[in-house]
Amino acid sequence: MSAANAEWVARSRAAVWHPCMRMTPREALPLVPIAHAQGAWVIDFDGNRYLDAVSSWWVNLFGHANPRIDAAIAAQMREVDHVMLAGFTHRPAIELAERLAALAPGNLGHAFFASDGASATEIAIKMSVHCWRNRGFPHKRGIVHLAGSYHGETLGALAVTDVAMFRDAYASLLVPQARIDSPVPREGESRDAAAQRAADALERHLAAHHASVAALIVEPLVQGATGMRMYDAGWLVQARSLCTRYDVHLIADEIMTGFGRTGSMFACEQAAVAPDLMCLSKGITGGVLPLSVVLAHDDIHAAFIGDDIAQSFLHSHSYTGNALACSAALAVLDIFRDDDVIAANRQTAQRWDAIAAPLARHPRVRDWRCCGMIVAFDVDATRADFAQWFASAALARGLLLRPIGNTVYFMPPYVVTDAEFAMLVDGTARILDAA
DSSP: OOHHHHHHHHHHHHHOOOTTOOOSSSOSSOOOOEEEEEBTEEEETTOOEEEETTHHHHTOSSOBTOHHHHHHHHHHHTTOSOOOSSSOOOHHHHHHHHHHHHHSSSSOOEEEEESSHHHHHHHHHHHHHHHHHHTTOTTOOEEEEETTOOOOSSHHHHTTOOOHHHHGGGGGGSOOOOEEOOSSOOTTOOHHHHHHHHHHHHHHHHHHHGGGEEEEEEOSSEEOTTTOEEOOHHHHHHHHHHHHHTTOEEEEEOTTTTTTTTSSSSGGGGGTOOOSEEEEOGGGGTTSSOOEEEEEOHHHHHTTOSSOGGGSOOOOOTTTTOHHHHHHHHHHHHHHHHTTHHHHHHHHHHHHHHHTHHHHTOTTEEEEEEETTEEEEEEOOOOTTHHHHHHHHHHHTTEEOOOBTTEEEEOOOTTOOHHHHHHHHHHHHHHHHTO
């Protein structure tokens, strides 16, 4: 490591509290100081290049330093950088809310802005419970979630997240919520059978407890943080029907699955269902600025209209609807429209499938699976430190990869070239040879 890299690493270790890293004198993963980024690549101070094969935690859609997104932010900076959204408004927030409502399924005509995915989950949960309270059903305050779910790490989000590593330290602070079967197939189970099993479990739960249930929250099609666990869209159809029958809100957490990741703009579209609340974040600004949005059904919004302040939705933060972030999001929507990104991604996914075919047949690969622009597989490896070992080995080959346990996944920016994807596949195969 050069003196420049070493200096930045030392300063960062001394001053920055890095997320999701073991707090040991010697980190399990090397700390890489990034000097600049361009396209699908991030580059350190020594000039070493790393292919960002996970889109920097699933946020970067169109490459780092995308000129169209950068230009939109620069132009907005000359007009309004930020103004509070309580009692004020501005063009980027209005236009973004309008365009998201037009793109989203159903009547999700009201956008509530926040900063990150976990905040969006908190807002959606609060909206649902508060809505039922305003309608005279204060006992409807339970939130049902799926086994293997992940919805964020704030307290409300953790209460509906099924990852012990994140939950256990804060268990005494969490409001217990009901967890039901996931539609992800078990070993030897077909996708159809898994969907029916989970639908039956949901029906049993709602039949018995619907009077106290406010909402069901789901990650449509793919449960991301617990291993890119994929399931059949037919379950979403049944879940929507059951929520309607038992008067329960359906919250779609499209924070990861939205904006083209699963092959459609929103994953819900593949089941032709519309949720009552939709959470969006990550790719919404192309990975440039923090922003999240909760899109609410017209009926939910109507429940908050009234003269009593207690009926109002009193949730906010200072940077709600930041004009620069909204402008970045508008540029992202422009790219989707102008470049016909969804259609282009379908063609890209077909090419990826052909390029990755040899890796899918690797003797250590198990359960090869794809959903749109997400490729995932499990690795037959015995080492307890597989995820850390693999990530370090990937960096040595110029690849930024972050396995989830023994699950390796590819989720690069949409601008990655076939040659770059081939390099990713070849490098991964060589790492598996040594696993």
